[in-house]
Amino acid sequence: MARPIWTGTLSFGLLNVPVSLMSGERSVDLHFRMLDSRSNTPVRYERVNAETGEEVPWKEIVKAFEYQKGSYVVLEPEDIKSAASEGREAVEVKAFVEADSIGVEYYEKPYVLVPGKKAEKGYVLLRETLKRTGKVGIARVVIRTREYLSAVMPRGHALILMLLRYPQELVDVDDYKIPQGAATEYRISPKEIDMAEQLIASMSDEWKPEDYRDEFRDRLRKVIEKRMKSKGVVTPPAEDEADMPENAATNVVDFMALLQQSLASKKRTPAKSSAAKPTRKTAAKKKAAPKKKTPAKKTAKRAPARKAG
Template identity: 70%
Template sequence: MARPVWSGTLSFGLLNIPVSLMSGERRTDISFRMLDARNNAPIKYERVNAETGEEVPWKEIVKAFEYDKGSYVVLEPEDIKSAAPESHDAVEVEGFVDANSIGPQYFEKPYVLVPAKKAEKGYVLLREALAQTGKIGIARVVIRTRESLCAVMPQGNALLLLMMRYPQELVDISEYNIPEGARGDYRISAKELEFSEQLIETMSTQWKPDDYQDEFRERLQKVIKERMKAHGVVKREEEEHEAAEGTTTNVVDFMSLLQQSIDRNKRTPAKKNVAAPPAKAPAKKTTARKATKAAPKKAPAKASRRKSA
């Protein structure tokens, strides 16, 4: 059974709905392992020092930012934690916008919000309110140590959480050579446009997702099955993992919380831009950064010949 990627609360105004974040996609790529052709043993990937050729243990590995070619600044764990947001257990909705006001390029990855036990009322309340108003919630969520922009929207009986890209992550299309101007500038006749529209009409159909399959994957799976029958396989037992149960909630007065949220928003000016990342206040104490300049390149010592597995 699928396990939650993240557990916490979905909050808007003063309402908090305990939820679990479940993956909304299923990767169907076929992955391969690299083997030694001499004895079919798996090949290991090891962490090797580029200068000495020796393997580096995990405890000796540090994170660094390469600010110039061959020049690094080493970051301590405290440095990274100081930049991380404080809230890790809430999807905090900062505002609601029209569902059709956001371009498709902003959406990245889907998740399904699943309510915890006894949290169904708040879940359905938000779902129905979004469906009636045609709005979607713009929020932030912290998964592991990264804060991401996301959208909360209704889809049938479910609430989806779609990971979003920040504007800084998108390429401005004006950087590319895109044809501009009217059709007359490209000598497109009215008859050509009419025929194109007729062709689109004749090819129009209903969207049926099941009609579209990954044909390459299906053909590759067929080849794999044939190889398995011809050469046999090695089986191994799979461990079963039980999904963690969500937290429960007490009965809450939704009308009171909604009224308080509305009153609070009337007194507080609306945010100018809910999608822009918040400015971080500089930390009072900064950990000393270690700036290291790469040593002149030496001829790398030959790595000792490793025993084959």
Template identity: 65%
Template sequence: MARPIWTGTLSFGLLNIPVSLMAGERRTDISLRMLDSRDQTPIRYERVNSSTGEEVAWKDIVKAFEYDKGSYVVLEPEDIRSAAPESHDAIEVESFIDASQIDPRYFEKPYVLVPAKKAEKGYVLLREALSATGRIGVARVVIRTRESLCAVIPHGQALLLLMMRFPQELVDIDEYRIPEGKPEDYRITAKEQKISEQLIEAMSGDWDPDAYHDEFRQRLHDVIAKRVKDHKVVEHAEEEPAVPDHAATNVVDFMSLLQQSIKRKQRTPAAEQTGATKPSKKKPAAKKKPTKTAAKKPGSATSKKPPASTAKKTATKKAAPSKSPPSAGKGTAGGDAAKSAAKRRKVA
């Protein structure tokens, strides 16, 4: 099972639909590796210092921008994070536009929007509304750290997300030498024009995507199959990843959210500014004072003094004399020896 590229919400107005972004295209290019012809060992790509020729570890690599030939400014990770947008988990639709007004050059890469569990109602609602109005939603989405322009369009029973290019990414056609003017300026006769139109009509037909194949890939695949025919091929089974269970439900009051969204869009700029600048009458919450019982509680982590009973026991233990071995002459054997010596002196 394919893994989602991105997980978040599709939002328009006050409605949020939990969705997963799944790949809408499949790369069919055949990947070739470079080997050492002497022992068929794969060639590695190494990160090498261009001056010393020594390999550089990942920890010693930084990112920089070349603002002039051979001159760089190093960017810290914090610099890149500060430029990245904050919202990473929402496809925020900014406006709904007639699809015929958008230049096809803006569309780039397709994805499939898959609703999360229990989020089907909002998904179907948006899909049917777009189909009925003939419009598409223009939005922004952040995948990894890159913010992209995108379009949400209905396609059959699904919603597609088409990645779009920003205007700055398109080349102005006027930069190229394009023939302008009328056909007569290029000596095109009416007969040539008519025959060309007849040829187009003769070659016209309905769109059948199954009639088109990547013939180069197929031929190359056949060549590879012949090469590996006499070799053993090991196939590894792929494990299916667990699909996250979103907590969305169908209990959302869609009618109320839609009406509130419409009211927001109908507000005048003056009303919005007044509502934004109006000071709040709420007083700041007072700080809670710590209770005295918590400070006096003997076993509490906040009490600084030990309980009285514990202090007395500790003082008693400190005052008690430590036991030491009896000194010479004070024990039983020492006393008997002294008495015997005194008796001998009296007899003498």
């Protein structure tokens, strides 16, 4: 059983539903290793200092931003964490929009939201309401250290969290030379359009994803099998399923009262399970802030200068 990426809450209005964030995709790529053709031994990628040519151990490697050619500012792990949202392990819905108002170019990566113990009622309530209204929830979610924009939408019996691209990540199609105007401007006759419509009608079918396979991968696997002199299957040890904490939203919560309060106040509260964590993190940030302001300016130099032996 796959491990959850995190266990936290899905919140909308004053309702908090314990959930686990699970991956919604699996990798089926065939992975290759680079070998030395002279001896068929694996080739390693090493972390090498650009000036000395010496290998650099992981403990000596830091992250830096190159703000101009050859000049860097070094960032500590705490600096990156401080930029992340305080609402970790939570999907807090900020608004509901029409499902068809989001262009397909915004959709990026799927995850599955799995309800926690005794949290089925709140989960089903949101799922069925989204189905009836044709809406999707727009939320922010932190996965590992990065914050993403996302859409919460019903899919069958499940709630899917789909990562969305920000507008800044998309290329404006006007940057490319795209033919504009009516079909007549390109000497396309009504008869040609009719014939094209007939062709599309003759090729029309229902969308059945199971009918499609990665044929390149299948053919490549056959090539690999022909090359193999021996076969072996390695089965990884079973992973323990993470326990889901029982918290705020269970099947005995007075959902009607929470819904009425949400409508009356029109306020959205952060997930209860994450309320305690930000308090400690915020206090830690305030204590650490004075120490980082002065060093941050001094580190605006070349990264190699940090290496002291």
